[in-house]
Amino acid sequence: MPAYNAAKTLRMTYAxxxxxxxxxxxxxxxxxxxxxxxxxxxxxxxxxxxxxNYGYGANQKTCYREALxxxxxxxxxxxxxxxxxxxxLPQVIGPILSGKADVxxxxxxxxxxxxxxxxxxxxxxxxxxxTGLENFVFGLKLAEYHTGYRAYTREILEAVQIEIxxxxxxxxxxxxxxxxxxxxxxxxxxxxxxxxPQASSASFLQSSRYGLSILWLLCRYxxxxxxxxxxxxxxxxxxxxxxxxTRPPI
Ligand SMILES: Nc1nc2c(ncn2[C@@H]2O[C@H](COP(=O)(O)OP(=O)(O)OP(=O)(O)O)[C@@H](O)[C@H]2O)c(=O)[nH]1
Ligand SMILES: [Mg+2]
Numbered sequence: 001m002p003a004y005n006a007a008k009t010l011r012m013t014y015a016x017x018x019x020x021x022x023x024x025x026x027x028x029x030x031x032x033x034x035x036x037x038x039x040x041x042x043x044x045x046x047x048x049x050x051x052x053n054y055g056y057g058a059n060q061k062t063c064y065r066e067a068l069x070x071x072x073x074x075x076x077x078x079x080x081x082x083x084x085x086x087x088x089l090p091q092v093i094g095p096i097l098s099g100k101a102d103v104x105x106x107x108x109x110x111x112x113x114x115x116x117x118x119x120x121x122x123x124x125x126x127x128x129x130x131t132g133l134e135n136f137v138f139g140l141k142l143a144e145y146h147t148g149y150r151a152y153t154r155e156i157l158e159a160v161q162i163e164i165x166x167x168x169x170x171x172x173x174x175x176x177x178x179x180x181x182x183x184x185x186x187x188x189x190x191x192x193x194x195x196x197p198q199a200s201s202a203s204f205l206q207s208s209r210y211g212l213s214i215l216w217l218l219c220r221y222x223x224x225x226x227x228x229x230x231x232x233x234x235x236x237x238x239x240x241x242x243x244x245x246t247r248p249p250i
Pocket of ligand 2: 083201
């Protein structure tokens with residue numbers, strides 16, 4: 001759980017994780033100004049504390065580094081703001097355990113309607129628009145790319161260059177572009193969302209910046225695939241997952 005000022009929701013999120021399925025719960029506190037770290041300690045979680053607020057991407061880098069170091073075969077990232085249902089974790093890892101997928105997204109846009117669950121209309125519309133663009137560029141048909149509930153195999157995390165990704169929100173899309181590039185298998189399962197006052201929520205300004213940085217990422221990805229601007233960020237670190245350089249350029 002990449003946490004930043006999640007004191008009001010960390011306890012609830014942790015309580016609803018299926019403890020018979022999860023071996024280790026790691027919390028990275030990214031310099032919160034609230035009681036996040038104290039609560040994580042109280043709950044006996046594996047806690048790592050950043051000495052400042054380095055950003056959501058930097059937080060995830062520590063999460064994955066520590067999860068892999070702890071020997072995880074399957075790594076699940078869930079936001080600690082209780083917007084996603086922790087009890088659905090077995091469904092989220094299902095396609096990985098059955099060998100069907102390397103990456104599973106818990107999708108708020110499959111099944112129920114996120115606006116009736118409180119998602120602001122402008123977030124819904126921009127999510128749909130950016131998802132359409134990403135599907136077009138990546139050649140996929142996913143329902144959304146912007147969820148805070150994801151599962152990865154150890155092998156797929158080890159195959160991409162996580163550390164050179166951004167320290168900010170765009171990290172979530174950079175890692176997706178990296179997975180696409182190395183031929184990862186994706187699956188998605190429906191998850192509901194909930195918007196309530198204590199949940200953390202990106203502001204309009206943050207979301208706009210995020211949207212623009214997705215457009216820039218997609219440009220860079222297309223240039224990379226067309227061999228006009230090769231970027232180390234998209235190159236595979238694993239022999240098992242080769243770069244899409246062998247596939248026809250888009
Ligand atoms: N804003 C922020 N969140 C962080 C950071 N590090 C970890 N997080 C966590 O990551 C999640 C950030 O997502 P939110 O701010 O909820 O934004 P979002 O989920 O993209 O947008 P919503 O759909 O509106 O919730 C929260 O659960 C935070 O606890 C950080 O440096 N900044
Ligand atoms: Mg949130």
